[in-house]
Amino acid sequence: MKAEATQAPFAEATALRLVPALLADPSVRIGGGILVVIALLGLFAPLLTPVDPSYLDPTTRNELPGAASTVDLADGKTADVTHWFGTDQLGRDLFARVLYGARISLLVGLAVTLIVVATGLFIGLVAGYFRALDGLIMRMMDGLMAIPSILLALALVALWGAGLWTVIIAVAIPEVPRVVRLVRSIVLSVRGEPYVEAAVAMGTPTPLIMTRHILPSTIAPLIVQGTYVCASAILVEAILSFLGVGIPTDIPTWGNIMAEGRLLFRVYPHAILFPGVFLAVTILAVNMMGDGMRDALDPKLQRRL
Amino acid sequence: MSPVLTIEQLSVRLPAGADRTYAVENVSVDVAPGEVVCLVGESGSGKSVTAQAVMGLLPRGQLQPTDGLIKLKGEDLLRAPARRLRALRGTAMAMVYQEPMTALNPVLPCGYQIDEVLRTHTGLGTDDRAERVRDMLDQVGLAEPERMAESYPHELSGGQRQRIMIAMALVLEPALLIADEPTTALDVTTQVQILALLRELQAAHGTGVLFITHDFGVVAEIADRVVVMRAGRVVEAGTVRDILDRPQHAYTQALIRAVPSLIPRPARAGSGRTVLEVASLAKSYRQGGWLDRRRVVDAVKDASFEIAAGEVLGLVGESGSGKSTTARCIARLEDPSAGRIRLRGAEIGSLSRRALRPHRRHVQIVFQDPYRSLNPRRRVAASLIEGPMNFGVSRAVALERARELLAFVGVDPVSIERYPHQFSGGQRQRICIARALIMEPALLIADEPVSALDVSVQAQVLELLDQVRTRLDLAVLFITHDLRVAAQICDRVLVMRRGEVVESGPTAAVFAAPEDSYTRTLVAAAPGRNWDFAHA
Numbered sequence: 033m034k035a036e037a038t039q040a041p042f043a044e045a046t047a048l049r050l051v052p053a054l055l056a057d058p059s060v061r062i063g064g065g066i067l068v069v070i071a072l073l074g075l076f077a078p079l080l081t082p083v084d085p086s087y088l089d090p091t092t093r094n095e096l097p098g099a100a101s102t103v104d105l106a107d108g109k110t111a112d113v114t115h116w117f118g119t120d121q122l123g124r125d126l127f128a129r130v131l132y133g134a135r136i137s138l139l140v141g142l143a144v145t146l147i148v149v150a151t152g153l154f155i156g157l158v159a160g161y162f163r164a165l166d167g168l169i170m171r172m173m174d175g176l177m178a179i180p181s182i183l184l185a186l187a188l189v190a191l192w193g194a195g196l197w198t199v200i201i202a203v204a205i206p207e208v209p210r211v212v213r214l215v216r217s218i219v220l221s222v223r224g225e226p227y228v229e230a231a232v233a234m235g236t237p238t239p240l241i242m243t244r245h246i247l248p249s250t251i252a253p254l255i256v257q258g259t260y261v262c263a264s265a266i267l268v269e270a271i272l273s274f275l276g277v278g279i280p281t282d283i284p285t286w287g288n289i290m291a292e293g294r295l296l297f298r299v300y301p302h303a304i305l306f307p308g309v310f311l312a313v314t315i316l317a318v319n320m321m322g323d324g325m326r327d328a329l330d331p332k333l334q335r336r337l
Numbered sequence: 338m339s340p341v342l343t344i345e346q347l348s349v350r351l352p353a354g355a356d357r358t359y360a361v362e363n364v365s366v367d368v369a370p371g372e373v374v375c376l377v378g379e380s381g382s383g384k385s386v387t388a389q390a391v392m393g394l395l396p397r398g399q400l401q402p403t404d405g406l407i408k409l410k411g412e413d414l415l416r417a418p419a420r421r422l423r424a425l426r427g428t429a430m431a432m433v434y435q436e437p438m439t440a441l442n443p444v445l446p447c448g449y450q451i452d453e454v455l456r457t458h459t460g461l462g463t464d465d466r467a468e469r470v471r472d473m474l475d476q477v478g479l480a481e482p483e484r485m486a487e488s489y490p491h492e493l494s495g496g497q498r499q500r501i502m503i504a505m506a507l508v509l510e511p512a513l514l515i516a517d518e519p520t521t522a523l524d525v526t527t528q529v530q531i532l533a534l535l536r537e538l539q540a541a542h543g544t545g546v547l548f549i550t551h552d553f554g555v556v557a558e559i560a561d562r563v564v565v566m567r568a569g570r571v572v573e574a575g576t577v578r579d580i581l582d583r584p585q586h587a588y589t590q591a592l593i594r595a596v597p598s599l600i601p602r603p604a605r606a607g608s609g610r611t612v613l614e615v616a617s618l619a620k621s622y623r624q625g626g627w628l629d630r631r632r633v634v635d636a637v638k639d640a641s642f643e644i645a646a647g648e649v650l651g652l653v654g655e656s657g658s659g660k661s662t663t664a665r666c667i668a669r670l671e672d673p674s675a676g677r678i679r680l681r682g683a684e685i686g687s688l689s690r691r692a693l694r695p696h697r698r699h700v701q702i703v704f705q706d707p708y709r710s711l712n713p714r715r716r717v718a719a720s721l722i723e724g725p726m727n728f729g730v731s732r733a734v735a736l737e738r739a740r741e742l743l744a745f746v747g748v749d750p751v752s753i754e755r756y757p758h759q760f761s762g763g764q765r766q767r768i769c770i771a772r773a774l775i776m777e778p779a780l781l782i783a784d785e786p787v788s789a790l791d792v793s794v795q796a797q798v799l800e801l802l803d804q805v806r807t808r809l810d811l812a813v814l815f816i817t818h819d820l821r822v823a824a825q826i827c828d829r830v831l832v833m834r835r836g837e838v839v840e841s842g843p844t845a846a847v848f849a850a851p852e853d854s855y856t857r858t859l860v861a862a863a864p865g866r867n868w869d870f871a872h873a
Contacts, residue, residue, distance in 0.1 A: 226704035227712045227720075229670050230769070234724035234776060235697035248714050 050252065050329060059324030066317035067138075070310070074134030081125065082111050085132040085284045089123035094300050097126075117306040120292055129284040130306050136196070136285040137266045137314060143200045144265035145258045148207045153254060155208070156215025157242055161223060170216070173209035181206035181268060182275075189277045199278050203268045207261050214257055215250050222249045252329040259322030263315050270311055286311045339411070341512045341545035342368040342391065342430075347405035349386055349395065360386045360400055362569045368513060368545040373536075375556045375577075376549045378566035379592075379791035384549045387566075388515045390415075391547070392432055393422040410512055428458050431506035435518040437498035441490040447501045448474075448486025454508050473504040478534055496527035503534065510542050517549045524655035525818070529862040532558050551791065553596045554821065554864030557581055565589050581868060595796040597821040599869040601844040604828040605647070612779045612812035613667065614643045618676035618686070620662050636662040638836045640676070644780065644812040649803075651827030651844065652816045653859070659836035660816045664782045667814065668702045669693055681779055698728060701773035705785035707765035711757040717743075717768055718753040724776045735775075742771040746801055763794035767801065774805065781805070782814045787822060799826055820863045824848060832856045 054060050073080065084106050092101045097118040102110050103125070117126035159169040185202035192198045222228060228245050236244075272278030273287025274294075281288045286307035293303025349361040361383040368374045376384040389395045390402055393414060407414040409429055414422065426432075434440040442450055448470050455466045474482035477500040490498055499519060506514055516535065520528040536559060539546050548559060556563055556577065563580040565572045565588070573586040584590045620637040637659040644650045652660040666673040669685060678686035685696050704710045711720050721742070722735035730738075740750040746767040748760075757765055766786060773781055783802060787795040803826060806813050817823050823830055823844065830847050832840040832855070840853040851857045860866075 226706060226710040230702065230704070230710060230772065231712075231723065232670060233668055233697060233700065233702050234772075235694050235727045236723060237727070244715075245712055 050255070053328050054325055057324040057328040059320045060328060061324075063317040063320030063322075063324060066313060067321065070134050070314055070317070071138055073131050074138060077128065077131035077135070080131060081113070081128045083113055083125040083128040085124065085128040086282050087124060089119070091123065092119050093121055093123045094296065094303075095119040095123075096300075097302050097306075118300070118302045120289070120303050121296055121300075122292075124284075126289065126303060126306055129289050130286065130310055133284045133286045133289060133307060134310065134314075136279060136283060137269065137311070140196075140200055140203065140269040141262040141266040141318070144204045144207065145262040147200070147204045148211055148261050148265075149254055149258050151204075152208050152211025153215055153247075153250065156212040156250075157219055157247065159212060160216040160219025161238070161242055161246070166216075169212070173212050176206065177209045179206065182271065185268070185272050186275075186277055189272070194277060194280055196279055196283070199269055199272055202272070203265045207264065211254070211257055211261065214253060218250045218253060219246055222246050256322055256326040256329060259318055259325060263318040263322070266311070266318070267315055340367040340369050341410055342366070342547065343406070343408040344387065344391065345406040345408075347387065347390060347407060348403050349383075349390055350401050350403045352399050357569065359403075359569050361390070363405070364566070364569075364571050366547070366564050366571070366574070368547050370512065370545050371540065371543045373539060373546040373548055373559050373561045375560035375563045376547065376566060377551065377553070377556055377563055377592075379551060379793065381568065382566040383569040384566050385517055386569075388432070388517055388547060388549055391513075391515060392426060392430065393417075393419075424458070427454050427511070428509045429511050430513040430515065431509075431511040432515045432517065433499070433502050433506050433519045436522050437495065437502045438490060440502055441498060443490050446487050446489055447493070448488075451486070451501070451505045451508055454505055458509055469508060470504075473508045474501075476507075476538065477501070477504045478530075479504075494527075495523050496531060499523060499527075499531050500534065503531075503538070507538055507542065507544070511544065513545050513547065514539065515547045515549070518551070519548075520555060521550070521552070525820070525862040525864070526655065526858055528555070528864065529558075532864070535559065552864060553581070553593060553792070554866075554868075557865030557868035565592070592792060595792045597796070597799070597819075597825040599821050599824050599848070599863055599866055601824040601827075601848050603845060604843045610646045611643050612646050612681060613814070614677070614679040615663075615667065616641045616677040616679075618663065618666060618678065619674050620659075620666050620671060621674045635836050637666065637673075640831075640833075640838050642831055642838070642841065644814060646779070646812050647806060647810045648829070649806055649813040649815050649827050651823040651830040652814065652833060653818070653820065653823050653827075653830050654833035655818060655859075657835070658833040660833050661784055662836075663833070664702070664784050664814060664816055667780075668700050668782055669697075670702075698724070698776040699779045700782065701776050701778040701780075702782040702784060703766070703769050703773050703786045705788050707762045707769060707789060708757075710769045711765060711772075713757055716754055716756055717760075720757075721753070721768070721772050721775055724772065728776075738775055739771070742775050743768070746771045746774075747797075761794075762790055763798060766790060766794075766798050770798075770801065770805065774809070778811065780812045780814065782816070784816045785818065786815075788817070788819065795822070802826060820848070820860065832859065 082105055083103055087103060089103060095101065095115050095118050097116060098114060099118060100112060100114045102112050104110050115125050115127060117130060119125055155169060159166045184206055188202040189198055223246060228241060231241050231245055269278060269285065270287035273285045274291040276291055278287055279285050281292065289307040290304045297304055344364060344366040347361055347364045348359050351358060351360045364387055366374060376387060378384045386400065391407055391414065402415050409425065441447065451470045451473060452466050455461055455469060470486055471482045474485050479485045479497060479500055520531050523531060532555065550556060560577040562575065563577050564574040565580065567588055573580065573584065573589045580589060581593065584593055618637055618640040621633050621635045623633055640663055642650065652663060654660045662671065665671045667678055673686050676686060677684060680696060680699055683696065685693060718736060718739060721739035722732065725735040725738065726732060740753060743750045743753060748764055748767050760768065787798050790798060799822065802813065805811060815827055827844045829842065830844050831838050832847065832853065834855050840847060840851065840856045847856065848860055851860050
């Protein structure tokens, strides 16, 4: 009887087989749905508004949501548009800026997640499997964890100059240790499993043991951890841009739109409200997806993450 | 005398979609005061569910008693409200579990946990309760009751923890004690003491005991009456002598026949060619942290032996004796601290991992837990051909060989494309044996290969291992804590204790006339030995 209990709930879990289980969870469907909508809004922003997000118009500064005006388009024509979200203090259309800003937020979220998961997986596998390297790697990770992420980002921006990739790298580095710790803990428990030892006894080369017998166990928790990394990355990017050390304001991001609206917040709250709502909803959606995936993939994980 | 516990026609329904409709069907059991009734059966027979139904501990919403009657001293338990059941647990009925480490709260002192029973169910004052706790700890044979009361579970041995559990169960002198495999997690020498203690306390207090076990040796030691269960039904019930000596039902007969006898079979001569020579093998671990490397634990000290082809050498000992560590050093899953390991004439004890690789195939290992020995994400075929393909055998040839070996170990070769979870424990262990054999090893290490299996399956797997040895002329290093198993398969045995080999010799000689005092204790502790020798 005790033997039955040790069976993994998702014995055949590989990345593709996980999909149906994931989609069965309502939070995954709702969170994922919201994210798809926001991604489509960002992707098709040029179709949803003809206005260039960085087009300045000194005559229509600080318009309230719903105000109408005539703007010059990129191709030299003019058009009458309604500023659904109003305009900012330089007369730029906030609706266009928020939609284009979604691109940056989601791009940063996705890129950071991919970088963090890939490097964290590699370092975690190495640290967990090769005991000799474990101490060294983990102390380095502890060191990284000791640096406040915003401070590290500030330093990197000062070093390399502000820009999309600087922000992505700066946000990614402090997230890596947490993924490394997760992967390492899984590797440590799986490498003692008899099936891994049997593979050692059969002379299976070490890289094969790691990819074939150990790595698959890390996939489900990594997907879940990935969503948390993604949410955190979107948030940190917004904070950096808000502080003015992130992405320059000629590329709109939710963070820098809010930063620019900050001065006149009491008089014109809409410049902060709209990007703020988009940011909050996106983070909520990503976290909902993460929670749903955690429940769907491994009931035992519920209290661990 | 009217029975303490009456179970009449009890049926417990399983949730829809399970492999059968009822977990327990029409089960009737009586327990009289001062009587020990053993519920015996293999895994999935419904013996634990029956006990949980009595205690009112069935998982809510999943298992529902649908029919029947459970009466504790005439009181209907199935219809009793939750409040009443709570009051009865501890005072009128109590339970002892298999794993005392998890049944005790790790963050509270043991005395406090026993005291809790008294606080909940009696109005006794602090001093009276402390007195009762001390008295009870004394009764369960724990020296220094005061110190024990202040100890935390992790500070005690398995046997001491189980004594604490028993003290907790019996402190209010319940009329009924349910013991669910209470000695299964313990070493045999400890098991003997716990069984004796249960017997003694039960006689002194007149407690009725419902004792759940899978082990016929234990049954022979403790039971007054026996109820044999299979797949949720009672197969046969009777006095212990009737069931053990004159079983009527075919299933009971088969079950008892499957119990390995303690009487060793005669040693067979190996083919004489020495496969493995181990000389002065030692393994020590450093404990303590990065800065404190002083504490050294010797897991194996100065072990020397050899095994010839066609011979089964048993490594026998209790937990912590170093038998598994010895095997893992030979398989080079761990690096020995000292000593020589010569495999087919080549020294492998000190080889680097890289230099070791060509030798890997000659030593294969079968592990205890068949549920964790196969990668759950890979098909059986992939697991089987992994080894040969590591050594350059083509996929097609390896698959062909894998099918042959599956047939040889008694698993349908058609099922080679299935995943491990689609097989039973016994089948998985056969697959693991096939996976070891496909490497064509000279030495097969079997580390408790049948300990996780039911007796009937155990007998079949032992039979298979014996066939393997004869047909392939393998040297087998067989690790077990179970003397019955050792008696049936080993030609020679090595008895280990605390990392040292205390005795070795032909199985029959060691079992019949053990020279070392520890070996004598071990042989004397084997449950049900009188029953065996009565049959011989």
